[in-house]
Amino acid sequence: DGGITQSPKYLFRKEGQNVTLSCEQNLNHDAMYWYRQDPGQGLRLIYYSQIVNDFQKGDIAEGYSVSREKKESFPLTVTSAQKNPTAFYLCASSSIWGGLAGDGVHEQYFGPGTRLTVT
Amino acid sequence: GQNIDQPTEMTATEGAIVQINCTYQTSGFNGLFWYQQHAGEAPTFLSYNVLDGLEEKGRFSSFLSRSKGYSYLLLKELQMKDSASYLCAVRGSNDYKLSFGAGTTVTVRA
Numbered sequence: 186d187g188g189i190t191q192s193p194k195y196l197f198r199k200e201g202q203n204v205t206l207s208c209e210q211n212l213n214h215d216a217m218y219w220y221r222q223d224p225g226q227g228l229r230l231i232y233y234s235q236i237v238n239d240f241q242k243g244d245i246a247e248g249y250s251v252s253r254e255k256k257e258s259f260p261l262t263v264t265s266a267q268k269n270p271t272a273f274y275l276c277a278s279s280s281i282w283g284g285l286a287g288d289g290v291h292e293q294y295f296g297p298g299t300r301l302t303v304t
Numbered sequence: 305g306q307n308i309d310q311p312t313e314m315t316a317t318e319g320a321i322v323q324i325n326c327t328y329q330t331s332g333f334n335g336l337f338w339y340q341q342h343a344g345e346a347p348t349f350l351s352y353n354v355l356d357g358l359e360e361k362g363r364f365s366s367f368l369s370r371s372k373g374y375s376y377l378l379l380k381e382l383q384m385k386d387s388a389s390y391l392c393a394v395r396g397s398n399d400y401k402l403s404f405g406a407g408t409t410v411t412v413r414a
Contacts, residue, residue, distance in 0.1 A: 295346035
């Protein structure tokens with residue numbers, strides 16, 4: 186079965202600690218994304234990557250870091266510099282084959298999410 | 305910048321129809337997506353519009369007017385399992401990123 190996995194589902198950390206959230210996909214997608222979701226707000230893009238060893242900042246990258254050493258994996262580290270880290274974190278992936286022209290939908294597929302609580 | 309607006313909440317009765325509107329002002333446009341998200345779960349893809357008009361998929365339909373920066377998602381023959389948040393998302397013209405609205409929580413009552 187193809188899909189995206191995130192682990193763990195729930196994560197608790199003390200303030201001041203860095204924490205790494207896992208995201209793995211076996212859909213053979215080139216692009217991967219990290220979002221943060223807070224109550225009453227839409228998904229906000231943290232980082233994204235369209236190719237191995239390359240990634241770009243999204244709208245709220247401060248206090249976060251990522252790596253893309255393998256096509257299947259895109260881990261997110263929430264650092265102690267992130268002022269308000271408690272949130273629901275969602276990882277997604279999409280194909281980019283064929284580009285944006287034509288009828289390529291390239292919808293994003295989401296993992297089940299990790300709920301991070303920092304106290 | 306991107307500005308995507310949708311109502312916060314809607315309530316409807318089982319078997320009825322509900323229309324969720326989404327207006328957007330974005331720098332560039334290359335498609336509008338609707339996702340369904342049940343509480344505490346991952347969003348799942350519902351529909352995609354890139355040209356003006358209506359796309360129908362079973363009980364769900366989505367409409368787009370690019371000149372008006374407007375879309376709606378129409379849910380027909382509502383079922384209790386349709387109670388969820390519905391997210392409108394727009395893709396810009398130069399890359400694959402999506403900008404999401406805050407979501408509309410639909411509650412279906414018996």
